[in-house]
Amino acid sequence: MIPIHINKESKFKTVTIALKFKAPLDENTLTERALLAKLLTKSTAQYPTEQQLYDHLSELYGAHLSSYVTKQNTASVITVSIEFINDKFIDENLFDQACQLLSDVINHPDTTGQVFNAGKVEREKQLLASRFDHVRDNKAQASFQQMLQEMFKGQSYRFSSMGIEEHLSEVTPESVYAVYRNMLENDEKALYIIGDINENLRASLDTYFNFEQSKIQLEPLKIKAAANPxxxxxxxxxxxxxxxxxxxxxxxxxxxxxxxxxxxxxxxxxxxxxxxxxxxxxxxxxxxxxxxxxxxxxxxxxxxxxxxxxxxxxxxxxxxxxxxxxxxxxxxxxxxxxxxxxxxxxxxxxxxxxxxxxxxxxxxxxxxxxxxxxxxxxxxxxxxxxxxxxxxxxxxxxxxxxxxxxxxx
CATH class of the missing domain: 3.30.830.10 (Metalloenzyme, LuxS/M16 peptidase-like)
Structure with missing residues (x-):
């Protein structure tokens, strides 16, 4: 089972549940992971359009579903989270419904067979291409990324967590699905919950987030001290x-x-x-x-x-x-x-x-x-x-x- 970290904190009116997926930085999968992080929270098998998913979140008293990918240490980390009103403020079991939705986002995405929806993948690729354009036009961001390219030559750390622009054209619905399956099977996972909840909910969490755990090894950065910069x-x-x-x-x-x-x-x-x-x-x-x-x-x-x-x-x-x-x-x-x-x-x-x-x-x-x-x-x-x-x-x-x-x- 994956580790579950609970912070019972009474000062918040909301409960936040975040699921983390950690994999070694790999330039061959960075772009797919960036796209996957966006795709997962746009639709599910049960709610195959953004509007349907948004309507369901509205029914959950405006719960907020989010996902992002970051570069931490020498790892690529995908975070998928949901924030919702604590049950004690409403007459409804929102905790279980939020857990179910977060579980569905991960376990039951909008796929057909072993591919993600081609139209949705293409749209996310276009959005990511626009973000690459924005970085290139932003001299501050572009120059920092170029410095990383020079400083970490030959290492995946030189790339941004948003992926590699030159790889974008090679991404397919099949390659995104392959990275998704690899994430489920091989990523190191952890669950974090913060809010005014009871520890006795841990048993139900094991049901919703019943993932097999993997242990990954991260490669250290290889960078020698320079005699001159x-x-x-x-x-x-x-x-x-x-x-x-x-x-x-x-x-x-x-x-x-x-x-x-x-x-x-x-x-x-x-x-x-x-x-x-x-x-x-x-x-x-x-x-x-x-x-x-x-x-x-x-x-x-x-x-x-x-x-x-x-x-x-x-x-x-x-x-x-x-x-x-x-x-x-x-x-x-x-x-x-x-x-x-x-x-x-x-x-x-x-x-x-x-x-x-x-x-x-x-x-x-x-x-x-x-x-x-x-x-x-x-x-x-x-x-x-x-x-x-x-x-x-x-x-x-x-x-x-x-x-x-x-x-x-």
Whole structure:
């Protein structure tokens, strides 16, 4: 049986049930998984049109059905969830009806034989093609994706969870169905429920979500420290240059360095009090927007900025200089204090939302070490200036990708 995680939380008027499917990132199936995530919640065998399914959700007091695919660690994760009003506010057993619908979405999709409906697959392919066009036209998104392509050459991690545009024409109703069957049979699964419900409902959950469990192995990212960063500049017609910098740091989840790395990112470019924002954007007026973001579990950090075309090279130098300041512990004590308070506050805010609790709980399944919320907050609170400077010393700048207008001499 699959693991079932229940958070009995009385402050919500709704109940949220989310089913997670995890598979190793594979560029050969990424596009089908992205399409599958959309197809599953558009219709079922019992409700073969979007309108019929929408009408049924309306009968369930406006229940909300959703699905999405994400890239977590080196896995592709499909989430299918339903949110509905708690039974105690209505005179009806909505819990069982919602469970039945979510089960049908997964187990009884709108298929004929071993293929999905060709017309619906084609429509989703067109919608996905439009999303690819949007990314390509959005210079910020396109340049970040290009930086990932360069930084993770030869690894499926270089692709977005939305799939691969070049593969879209090869997708067929049969190939989507094959990926669907593979998901049911081989994905690692988990069920999350949050709301004011009783634990004695667990037996009925086993009935609705009676999936065979699989255990998958994720391949670690293979990326060597670079002696010198790879500097790539491409030219296009753009009103502002785009800078994307990819960095790595060797850390172990749950260690002192792990917490220091999270704080480092916050100090570097995590919010409006950070060095990148205050120095590069506010004081020097070199960036229209700038921030850093980190995947602490994988030891990855990125800087993303929109800057003036004529000063993008100078701005790269200034961005890297801010990292040097952190390595030398040359930043205010107040900034360290603000960073830790903001991180702990964000953690609490996430836990106050059903989806936030689900995603944070699920993220913990990727690690052998288990950290409670209290342990995580204590780890952040214990970080010192010396800890941040120490982990900054091990940050390796891998890839600097710039997209800019070609400046004529």
């Amino acid at each position: 790879e500097y790539i500049t491409e030219h296009t017609d753009t009103s502002q240059a785009r800078i994307n910098i990819g960095m790595t740091v060797p850390i172990k989840f749950g260690s002192a360095d792990y917490f220091a790395f999270i704080v480092l990112n916050q100090i570097y470019g995590g919010d409006a009090a950070s060095l990148l924002f205050m120095n590069v954007r506010e004081k020097m007026s070199l960036a229209y927007q700038i921030h850093s973001q980190a995947d602490a579990r994988l030891g990855l950090m990125y800087v993303i900025a929109g800057v003036q075309n004529k000063t993008y090279k100078k701005t790269v130098d200034v961005i890297l200089r801010q990292l040097e300041l952190i390595r030398q512990a040359d930043f205010p004590d107040e900034l360290l204090s603000i960073a830790k308070k903001m991180l702990i506050s964000h953690r609490r805010e996430n836990l106050d939302r059903p989806r936030g609790w689900i995603e944070m709980s699920y993220a913990s399944t990727f690690d052998d070490v288990k950290l409670s919320t209290e342990e995580w907050m204590a780890g952040i609170a214990a970080v010192t200036k010396e800890d941040v400077a120490g982990v900054a010393q091990s940050v390796n700048v891998q890839t600097i990708y710039c997209l800019a207008n070609e400046v004529k001499a």
